Amino acid sequence: MELLQQLHRGDSRSIGRAISLVEDQDPAAARILAGLDQTRIEQSLVVGITGPPGVGKSTLTAGLIRHLRDQNQRVGIVAIDPSSPVSGGAILGDRIRMMAHALDREVVVRSMATRGRLGGLCASAGAAVRIMAASGCQTVIIETVGVGQTEMDIIRLADMTVMVLAPGFGDDVQAMKAGILEVADLLVINKADQPGADKLALDLGAVFTDTADRDLRLLRTVASEDRGLDMVLDRIMLMAKQFRQDNTLQKRRQHSFALETMDWAMEMLRPKISGLIAPGGKTDPRLAAQEIVKKLGQESSQ
């Protein structure tokens, strides 16, 4: 199919369309996903960038893009914003900070909305990442806002995760301190020239048990002035190398494969299940669900 050929040649239009077809669960999606260049996907590096709103993630992402371009890499960015729970619409504004690269054909940006799906977003975002990788992006960045469960799930699609924080966002840190190192491979204190940065560094430093580990994983940047970004990129690359050597990368990909598979399965079952729910059912919802699962099982064994 022509779309696939064009996509692998790096054609913007085809990449954009392919992602849409998958996101909208178009019948063509299966063929697209089956035809992606697996070698390119395996060789690519997927970096998750997350953190509370206002810490400067997009500015940091834009800075990393610049540095990656200096190394002549083709870069993909999947930027995710929340959908309005009321209308289902969304404003996707992360692209604004990346407009400096708008005319660079080697920088592929796709904004996506969470679309209020329970899990389906991981599936769509994962597909977008792989489409970009197949189009030749050596590095793909997934950017999400916030530190909630959805964001954490999305970020598990990444081979490694950078958590961005800034002075003045201490409460967010406090709330998640305990689990922070399980989620984040690198902790970046952005706006490190502002008052409160030292205190934040101290707070975050205390999360580590090992000072060598801390010095490796806790970094300071002023993304708006391009300070410290080269260091962040160095560390990303260093970790990527290490992760490939000690099989971490492989394990994480297996994990995200399972996660996405579950998502897709749930997405595909959803309409079927919803068709099986009897209107105005009289029994308990849990019992009704059991009945449906039983029916689905019978159907598939027929």
Place this chain on the structure above:
Amino acid sequence: MAQQYRVLIGKPGLDGHDRGAKFIARALRDAGFEVVYTGIRRTAEEIAASAVQEDVAAVGLSSMSGGHVRLFPAVIEALRNAGAGDIPVLGGGIIPDEDIEPLKQAGIEAIFTPGTPIETIIEAFRSACRKHHSHRS
């Protein structure tokens, strides 16, 4: 689930008055659209390249400085050059009546002037998207 439409709202040219653009973006969001907003001071080429990457079903442009005569058609041309001449372009802002016909001739799908009810604008985007999606895949 209803079809989810993606649109792009852009401000070509140098004017920084984005109150109108932001209002439209929010109103479209509240009507269920996914809206990519590309910010102020963009060239026609930047807007076109973004529209292509984001695979939007329609592009909305806003201009308050009088630059629309040159800038709106420039976006149409940039989209064509990017192989995306099929993406409909809608425009709004301070646009004198006598400019409307020439802009439509140049390929602008619809023009909105101060005082156009927001429902009219939303409906225009919806029908532009519907049309575009029907030719898609």
Place this chain on the structure above:
Amino acid sequence: MTAKNPAHQEWIDNELAESLARFPERKDRFTRHGEQVVPRLAVPDEINDRYLEDIGFPGRYPFTRGVQPTMYRGRLWTMRQYAGFSTAAESNQRYRYLLDQGQTGLSVAFDLPTQIGYDSDDPMSLGEVGKVGVAIDTLADMEILFDQIPLDKISTSMTINSPAMILLAMYIAVAERQGVSSGKLRGTIQNDILKEYVARGTYIFPPRPSLRLITDIFRWCAEHAPQFNTISISGYHIREAGSTAAQEVAFTLANGITYVQTALDAGLELEVFAKRLAFFFNASSNLLEEAAKFRAARRLWARIMKNRFNAADPASMMLRFHTQTAGNTLTAQQTDNNIVRVTIQALAAVLGGTQSLHTNSRDEALGLPTEDSVRTALRTQQIIAHESGVADTVDPLAGSYYIEQLTDGIEHEAVALLNRIDDAGGVVACIESGFIQSLIEDASYRYQQEIEQGKRIIVGVNEFRVAEEKSVPAMRVDARVEEQQIRRLAEVKSGRNRHDAANALQELERTAGSDSSLMEPVMAAVRSYCSLGEICNVLRKVFGEYRR
């Protein structure tokens, strides 16, 4: 003259007496009709501490009632219509027309390429040359713009921010050629970059170097142009972007605080530069809220200067401001209604004690105003000044229960916002995190939704509509202006001393990379006919560009 109250008497003997000695009033007597005399200042019979603390006397801290003791009885506000379009020659014609019509100050509108530091031949300038203001590429354009306008006789306000230093340098160079020294120049440059990041969008460089340019201007003017207002801290555009009245006050004063702090950090003398700070507010349609807003802003700024910055000289605490009626209230429907809106808004500004005023023209929702509609707008001010009687007594609204409550309420709301900004690390941090922008957007969206849903009536738009043809003769800028301007620029470049121009740019680049003041090298570059775009490109190279 004797007063019942000793505090009042003390004011009469001091501030008032000094003021009258220096600036006599416009008339010997102000009367309503016959022998009915209008009092200069009405005060309550009982003056208590609370009155002195919150309301006080005009020309005295906290300046709630105005910055001068006699206000408009001494001198009317400056009637200053913002104008400029197309080429320097055409704008020059409009200025001379306005001066002939009795306008007392000039206000220059530049086109967007000029405001963002692009020459007319830059690809970014496509379609924008001469559109919303006059195109200025080199000193040669500025010479034509002020041709036959004596710069020692008028005051000139220039709406220019990121490249303010360059346009100021050009203005000074033109004055030199007229034989007018910079010390005699009166006027204002907007020079307020922070609100550009928040609301108006004509930024070029990142915040830090932008703030450096501003302090360099403060420093140079303190010595060489002491009568020039070096900044006009602007809430106008914040309000146009959809903020509330209290947000307008809060964000404007927050920006003011940032400029004062930056200048202090650079070692400038507070009591010198503080007197040259001017403000610029919006007058919207809610008459009483707007009038109270101006009073609240004046009082709050005085308190900030006194308590936060320890200013001692009352002149350093005075908030002097220009007002423009609200462009975003003008409707494209039934455009004559706009004259009425503008009248109410202008009245609010005068009741609030503005120092100068621009009244919008009825057709501005459709495009650039025609000469006829600009004249009507000016006449609106003249009618308020000479016929309405509101200019004959000082702060006529004071003491109204509602007005004083509103004034207090707006001040309190603004203080709460200022505290939030302080807590979040100041204005620059709040701009970068988008905090200020998002508050404005929320307010704007709410307001617009109310109109769309009919909860708020806008006459002629969502109620009281008529079928009409919108064929008001709006002025258009000739499309050939762009070509003309590009040709002129090429001529100037080929006619100048190439060696001088190159040297000047080189020196500019060197200075930009150091800590030294940029004013002198910019003056040199301007005099060598380096273009605005050339100068800005040198600075872009050193400072970087701000994008968002």
